[in-house]
């Protein structure tokens with residue numbers, strides 16, 4: 518929710534009184550000069566921790582366990598810890614403190630990972646242990662952020678625009694006092710603790726991966742609209758084909774036959790695993806930016822990532838080819854209408870000749886630490902991100918992008934486990 522119009526709740530507080538200049542967001546204005554009605558993304562200009570800008574926390578010289586949640590609207594955080602220099606505001610040098618990542622999202626990791634950097638996608642939670650007893654007394658440690666102020670595309674440390682969002686909070690390390698000192702012995706991050714890990718189990722027999730897509734389409738006003746969809750014709754929990762609704766609005770826009778391609782929130786359900794099955798999902802990111810993809814109900818394992826092989830005839834600005842290319846060297850898109858709310862018509866795609874590399878890769882050196890039960894995963898552009906989950910509760914849930922501006926502009930779909938999916942529109 519963004520107060521956009523004079524008279525909206527909080528418009529006076531957040532817009533008028535703060536002298537926010539909405540006109541700087543001219544791109545999002547409607548034709549008649551009204552306020553922004555949909556934001557592609559939103560990047561604030563101050564970091565807030567527990568309700569306070571640039572939180573400063575007094576710590577003593579011992580080990581701390583920090584539970585982190587990235588509550589930013591659109592910003593991927595990549596955190597590092599450094600010792601502050603004389604001014605207390607900047608890192609003293611390029612040295613980074615190491616810390617242990619012991620868990621995330623839905624539980625403990627299968628083993629602690631020692632790192633200097635952690636990527637935290639929007640909506641993700643991480644559980645880390647950092648040892649301040651390695652720090653000098655009366656020194657400050659800064660939690661830095663390398664995640665930029667522009668949509669994340671996988672390159673960490675670029676797209677820094679504002680002056681202030683590269684620092685999240687500070688820890689002032691003091692010597693313990695009085696009874697605090699009973700607790701100064703550093704707890705070693707226990708590297709032999711019982712591993713919980715993801716351990717979802719093997720995919721249920723005869724299930725091939727469910728291939729879903731992330732798209733950048735446009736809505737009925739021509740505004741950029743991030744959307745979900747499928748790569749293949751949709752089938753239900755019993756393997757029956759799911760068809761586009763037999764209605765004029767769909768037929769008139771060429772949506773006939775099995776449901777496939779870009780879909781809006783309002784289209785019938787297409788993600789319909791059978792109860793108690795283990796499925797692999799291939800998340801094909803056909804858009805230009807990373808999306809933190811979040812599934813309700815389940816936790817999942819992150820299995821790996823592959824590169825999408827694009828057709829030679831396409832380029833990064835245009836992945837659409839004509840109707841019937843003579844031969845295709847890789848993935849390309851075909852334009853397709855999207856039926857939205859109130860029978861509005863937007864634009865999306867169908868994925869043709871989906872092709873990817875065979876070599877899986879993860880990038881732990883960049884701070885991707887994913888050896889735990891996750892429920893949100895960074896799906897990078899031009900990649901296929903593979904996850905595995907067990908759908909062990911029946912009923913109606915959702916899956917969506919965890920960039921709030923995206924999920925609220927239709928990048929969300931029903932996930933229905935078992936029977937009854939037809940009614941879950």
Ligand SMILES: [Cu+2]
Pocket residue numbers: 743807808809918919920923924928
């Ligand atoms: Cu998104």
